[in-house]
Amino acid sequence: xxxxxxxxxxxxxxxxxxxxxxxxxxxxxxxxxxxxxxxxxxxxxxxxxxxxxxxxxxxxxxxxxxxxxxxxxxxxxxxxxxxxxxxxxxxxxxxxxxxxxxxxxxxxxxxxxxxxxxxxxxxxxxxxxxxxxxxxxxxxxxxxxxxxxxxxxxxxxxxxxxxxxxxxxxxxxxxxxxxxxxxxxxxxxxxxxxxxxxxxxxxxxxxxxxxxxxxxxxxxxxxxxxxxxxxxxxxxxxxxxxxxxxxxxxxxxxxxxxxxxxxxxxxxxxxxxxxxxxxxxxxxxxxxxxxxxxxxxxxxxxxxxxxxxxxxxxxxxxxxx
Amino acid sequence: xxxxxxxxxxxxxxxxxxxxxxxxxxxxxxxxxxxxxxxxxxxxxxxxxxxxxxxxxxxxxxxxxxxxxxxxxxxxxxxxxxxxxxxxxxxxxxxxxxxxxxxxxxxxxxxxxxxxxxxxxxxxxxxxxxxxxxxxxxxxxxxxxxxxxxxxxxxxxxxxxxxxxxxxxxxxxxxxxxxxxxxxxxxxxxxxxxxxxxxxxxxxxxxxxxxxxxxxxxxxxxxxxxxxxxxxxxxxxxxxxxxxxxxxxxxxxxxxxxxxxxxxxxxxxxxxxxxxxxxxxxxxxxxxxxxxxxxxxxxxxxxxxxxxxxxxxxxxxxxxxxxxxxxxxxxxxxxxxxxxxxxxxxxxxxxxxxxxxxxxxxxxxxxxxxxxxxxxxxxxxxxxxxxxxxxxxxxxxxxxxxxxxxxxxxxxxxxxxxxxxxxxxxxxxxxxxxxxxxxxxxxxxxxxxxxxxxxxxxxxxxxxxxxxxxxxxxxxxxxxxxxxxx
Numbered sequence: 001x002x003x004x005x006x007x008x009x010x011x012x013x014x015x016x017x018x019x020x021x022x023x024x025x026x027x028x029x030x031x032x033x034x035x036x037x038x039x040x041x042x043x044x045x046x047x048x049x050x051x052x053x054x055x056x057x058x059x060x061x062x063x064x065x066x067x068x069x070x071x072x073x074x075x076x077x078x079x080x081x082x083x084x085x086x087x088x089x090x091x092x093x094x095x096x097x098x099x100x101x102x103x104x105x106x107x108x109x110x111x112x113x114x115x116x117x118x119x120x121x122x123x124x125x126x127x128x129x130x131x132x133x134x135x136x137x138x139x140x141x142x143x144x145x146x147x148x149x150x151x152x153x154x155x156x157x158x159x160x161x162x163x164x165x166x167x168x169x170x171x172x173x174x175x176x177x178x179x180x181x182x183x184x185x186x187x188x189x190x191x192x193x194x195x196x197x198x199x200x201x202x203x204x205x206x207x208x209x210x211x212x213x214x215x216x217x218x219x220x221x222x223x224x225x226x227x228x229x230x231x232x233x234x235x236x237x238x239x240x241x242x243x244x245x246x247x248x249x250x251x252x253x254x255x256x257x258x259x260x261x262x263x264x265x266x267x268x269x270x271x272x273x274x275x276x277x278x279x280x281x282x283x284x285x286x287x288x289x290x291x292x293x294x295x296x297x298x299x300x301x302x303x304x305x306x307x308x309x310x311x312x313x314x315x316x317x318x319x320x321x
Numbered sequence: 322x323x324x325x326x327x328x329x330x331x332x333x334x335x336x337x338x339x340x341x342x343x344x345x346x347x348x349x350x351x352x353x354x355x356x357x358x359x360x361x362x363x364x365x366x367x368x369x370x371x372x373x374x375x376x377x378x379x380x381x382x383x384x385x386x387x388x389x390x391x392x393x394x395x396x397x398x399x400x401x402x403x404x405x406x407x408x409x410x411x412x413x414x415x416x417x418x419x420x421x422x423x424x425x426x427x428x429x430x431x432x433x434x435x436x437x438x439x440x441x442x443x444x445x446x447x448x449x450x451x452x453x454x455x456x457x458x459x460x461x462x463x464x465x466x467x468x469x470x471x472x473x474x475x476x477x478x479x480x481x482x483x484x485x486x487x488x489x490x491x492x493x494x495x496x497x498x499x500x501x502x503x504x505x506x507x508x509x510x511x512x513x514x515x516x517x518x519x520x521x522x523x524x525x526x527x528x529x530x531x532x533x534x535x536x537x538x539x540x541x542x543x544x545x546x547x548x549x550x551x552x553x554x555x556x557x558x559x560x561x562x563x564x565x566x567x568x569x570x571x572x573x574x575x576x577x578x579x580x581x582x583x584x585x586x587x588x589x590x591x592x593x594x595x596x597x598x599x600x601x602x603x604x605x606x607x608x609x610x611x612x613x614x615x616x617x618x619x620x621x622x623x624x625x626x627x628x629x630x631x632x633x634x635x636x637x638x639x640x641x642x643x644x645x646x647x648x649x650x651x652x653x654x655x656x657x658x659x660x661x662x663x664x665x666x667x668x669x670x671x672x673x674x675x676x677x678x679x680x681x682x683x684x685x686x687x688x689x690x691x692x693x694x695x696x697x698x699x700x701x702x703x704x705x706x707x708x709x710x711x712x713x714x715x716x717x718x719x720x721x722x723x724x725x726x727x728x729x730x731x732x733x734x735x736x737x738x739x740x741x742x743x744x745x746x747x748x749x750x751x752x753x754x755x756x757x758x759x760x761x762x763x764x765x766x767x768x769x770x771x772x773x774x775x776x777x778x779x780x781x782x783x784x785x786x787x788x789x790x791x792x793x794x795x796x797x798x799x800x801x802x803x804x805x806x807x
Contacts, residue, residue, distance in 0.1 A: 034709065038602055042612045048677065049615050052630040055640055059633070070643030118520045127513035133521060140528035142807060143788055146780025147741070147760070148767040149534025156534075157526070158354050158368045169527040172520050202513065231623035233742060238768055250625045254746065257629055285638055292629035299621050307614055310621075311685055 053296065060084070060290045067286055083290040093291065095245045096252040099163070103248070104229040107170040112222045114171045119180030120210050124202070134181075137174045151238050161243035166235060176221040183217040184210060220309045223302075230298065249295045256288050333495055337423060340437065340488040344420040347413050347444065347481045352526070356474040358409065358448055359402045361455040363468035364388050371474075375406035393463035398454055405450035409478065412443025416485055421518075424511035428499035430492075437489040444482035448475045538777040558774045568775070575762040578668070578755060583736040585672040590729055593680050597687030598717050602709070613688070616681025624742035627678060631747070635660035661747070667755035671747065686728075687721050694720040727806050730798055734791040737783050759783055 059067050063078025071077070087093055121127060122134045144150065151160075159165040187210070195205050211218075236251040247255075350356040351371045359365060359374045364385050374381045382389075382399050389396050415436050422433025451472070458469040507515070538559070541552040562568060603609045619627070634640045637659045645651040698716050707715065741760040748756050757765070759779070767776030791807065798806045 031709070034602070038599055039608075042600065042603065042608075046612050046615045049619055049681065052634055053618075056630065056633050070638055070646060073640060073644050073647060114520060118517065121513055121517045124513050126510045127517065128510045129514070133514075133517060136521060137524055140524055142791055144528070144784060145531035145534060146777065146784050147763050148773055148777045148780055149531040149537070151768065152534040152537060152773070153527070153531040155368065156354065157352055158370050158373055160368070168523065172523045172527070174524070202509075202516070227621050231621075231626075233623055233625055238764075250623050253629065254625045257625070257632060257746075288629065289633060292626060292633075296622060296626055300618070303618060303621065304614065307617075310617070311689075 053300065056289050056293050056296075060286065060293050064286050083286055084294070087287075087290060087294065092244070092247070092252055093249075096247055096249045099166075099246055100230060100232075100249040103163075103166040103232075104226050107167050107229050108222055108225040110167065110171050111173050111176065111225045112218050115173055115176040115180050115221055116211055116214060116218055117206060118172070119177050119184055119214075120206050122177070122181050123184050137172070137177060141174045147238070154239050160239050161241070161246065163246055165239045166229075166232070166246075166248075169235075170225075170229070173221075173225070176225070179221060180214060180217055183214050187213050216312070220312050223306050223309045226302075227299065230295075253288075253291050253295055256284075256291055259284065333492065336488055336492055340485060340492065341420050341423065343481050343484045343488070344416045344437070347478070347485070348417060350474070350477065350481075351410070351413055356477065358451045358472050358474040358478050359406050359454070360472045360474070361398075361402065361451060361469055362394070362458045362461075363466075363470070364394065365402075371406060371409060374403070375410035378403050381406070388463075388466065391463075393466045394458065394461040398457045398461070401450060401457065402454045405447045405454060407447075408443050408450065409447030412440040412445075412447060412482070415440030415443060419489070421515050422507075424515070425505065425507040426499075426503070427497065428503040429505050429507060431496060431499055432505070434489045434493040434496070437485055438493070441482045441486035441489065444478055445486070448478045448482065451475050535777060535781055537774055538781060540774060542773050544771045544773060554774075558778045561775065562778055571762070572779070574754065575757050575759055579737060579739060579758045581668050582671055582739055582758060583732070585668060586675065587729065587732050587736070589672070589676070590732055591725065592676065593683035594687050594718075594721055594725055596680055597684040597691060597721075598713055600684065601688060601691045601717075613681065613685070617685065618681075619678040620682035622678075624746050627674060627743075628746040631661055631674070662749055662751050664752040664755045667752045671743065671756065674743065674747070683728075686724060690721045690724050691717060723802065726802070727798070730794040730806055734787065734794040736790065737787055 055073075058074075058076040059072050060083050061079055061081060062072045062076045063080065064083070066072055066077050118137070122130060122137075124130065127133070145153075154160050154165055159168070191209060191213075192205055195209055200208070231250060232248055233250040233254065236246070236248040237254075240246045240251075354360075354368050354370045357365070357369055357371050357374060359371060359381065360367065360369065365374075365381065366384050369380060378399075381403055382396075385394070385396075385399065388394050417440075419433040419435075419437030419440060422429045422436065425433065452475055455469060455471055455475075458467055461467040461469070536548065539553060539555060540548045541554050541557075542548060546552075562572065600609060600612060603612070632639060636642075637657050641660065642656055642658065646656055694717065699712055702712050702716060737759055739758040739760055741764055744756050744758050744761045745764065748761065763776045763780050763783070766772050766779075770776075795805050795807050798804060
């Protein structure tokens with residue numbers, strides 16, 4: 001292919017540029033030291049973020065006897081998945097899983113659809129007292145009555161120890177509504193107008209036009225919502241005090257962790273009773289690791305694929321902030 | 322779109338407003354257990370609202386299994402109450418429909434009024450059935466167990482029903498007859514509002530209604546008790562907070578912990594920025610991506626899991642101890658120590674956990690900020706002979722300062738809010754005194770210690786101060802940057 005004069009000129013310039021900058025870009029000894037230190041720091045810090053998960057994991061798939069003796073530090077020995085299989089027998093955990101998974105799915109779907117719909121409604125200038133209602137929602141982000149009134153409110157409504165206490169409060173999420181509203185405002189208004197001229201109703205425009213077009217932002221809030229629901233602990237702790245079947249996975253894990261630390265305290269007392277306690281404590285250790293692992297795994301699995309959405313989410317927040 | 326103006330103006334409009342308010346009261350009361358007309362005797366759970374009684378027979382009779390078995394009361398009473406509740410629920414739903422239709426055109430309004438009248442009638446019928454249930458309960462074989470009591474909510478509902486019925490009938494007569502070929506229509510602005518209404522209701526119930534719980538601060542309330550004139554104590558608990566020596570010293574200690582931990586976080590809030598700046602000095606994109614991915618993961622696991630990790634590393638049989646044992650790094654006495662116990666350096670430890678969990682994530686916003694800085698600035702600086710650190714300090718840092726400033730102001734506004742989870746999970750018998758932050762304290766005395774009024778008072782103070790701080794921070798931001806942060 002013949003090169004045009006312009007391209008040749010460009011090439012020549014580029015070469016000259018590189019030549020000129022070679023002097024400036026020449027690596028100085030200080031730079032090498034800096035780079036090494038920089039890399040070392042980030043490698044170490046990343047390790048502190050990865051290693052605990054890895055450590056938990058290898059301890060759950062190793063021979064329990066070796067785990068008891070504290071011999072599994074860097075790599076698994078005696079591979080097996082018996083611990084995971086054994087969890088099947090723990091009834092509490094089954095309920096916790098069911099509750100957590102179902103609430104994560106249900107609350108997230110409802111929250112996303114509601115945020116999309118409300119986000120669309122508050123972009124409509126003609127809505128009756130629109131700016132008042134929009135503020136009515138936004139103010140709730142900056143103010144809350146406090147933990148105890150929050151709890152008493154649920155008690156007053158008869159929602160304590162009920163599954164719906166997980167779902168209903170999650171539906172209206174002001175922050176997500178703001179995000180969706182901002183996003184919808186960036187969609188060209190002409191699209192909507194032409195749909196209205198064709199006689200479409202608000203519902204049709206929302207279903208056929210706005211909802212599909214705002215998928216990127218909806219994916220982002222869905223991911224955040226799902227992680228929040230999966231990690232939820234406080235509502236289970238405070239609202240479900242008398243209904244242990246509705247405890248979430250995190251709450252169960254919290255209970256397990258505390259149980260085994262009590263047994264650990266018994267161990268320090270010494271004596272013959274301590275031997276039996278020790279046996280139990282170390283079994284508890286494996287169980288505790290396995291349950292932790294089980295509740296981390298979904299997040300770890302989802303995470304790499306969703307990283308993009310997570311980052312988009314924080315950037316959207318920044319635009320608003 | 323051509324729409325006829327349909328608003329009813331003047332005196333008639335005011336009648337409409339009263340009718341709508343009556344409907345609204347009926348709807349709201351339906352969700353409050355204290356306004357349950359079906360609570361005709363002690364066997365009905367006091368946490369049961371009319372709504373719940375109507376949708377679930379098993380909740381209605383949850384406390385009655387024994388009563389039915391041994392014949393304290395006949396089950397037919399409860400079936401009657403259940404039917405009455407369902408009728409009232411249907412009535413309320415009809416009045417809601419009527420109320421919603423009242424913002425439509427003339428034809429819509431006329432039909433809506435019929436709905437309202439029908440609904441009001443159903444409410445009255447249901448209430449009368451509840452009275453019947455009450456009379457039947459009075460004839461129960463074992464009165465001292467059943468303890469029938471006449472619920473005042475029945476009267477309230479009959480009054481509301483009557484008001485709605487009369488006003489609707491009045492309006493129905495006064496409104497002009499719609500044209501034969503008229504269609505059902507609602508103005509677009511009201512249609513949009515009607516679609517929005519359910520969500521506003523949810524926000525009201527779960528975000529605004531809790532404020533109603535502040536009234537507990539003025540009563541001598543015990544868990545499971547009731548609020549009444551007798552236990553109204555005015556500002557007793559507010560004074561108690563300052564006068565009771567033990568509580569006062571608790572508060573001082575808790576505030577100290579709260580402020581110390583918040584201050585540590587605020588003083589080191591530049592860390593994520595530095596993290597981002599240095600990470601951007603790494604020119605290998607793949608490595609940078611790798612670091613970014615893995616350092617953000619801890620942000621997405623719950624504090625419970627962080628604690629699980631802490632246990633696996635630092636507890637008696639955790640990694641530190643087993644590792645030291647395997648390689649003989651520590652003397653026998655030093656082994657078997659639980660590093661999570663003990664109250665030394667609690668604030669720093671908590672800060673470290675928070676930083677480990679959050680720094681990678683908080684850095685993302687700065688990384689994005691850095692990529693938004695004009696590259697020519699760097700080139701120009703380089704040609705002028707600026708070194709790496711000079712470029713960081715004179716170009717990158719100023720570029721990121723606005724973001725940093727906003728986040729800093731937000732964290733100052735949140736100085737009293739550290740969250741509950743982290744401190745709750747890391748708390749143990751030994752570090753209790755140094756770890757208890759305000760949120761945890763409120764939880765401890767309110768939920769665990771069940772001194773609800775006192776913890777409500779503490780929570781009130783916290784909420785009010787937080788809002789004041791937020792507005793102050795916003796004011797500062799407006800003054801310095803001309804932009805608000807909320």
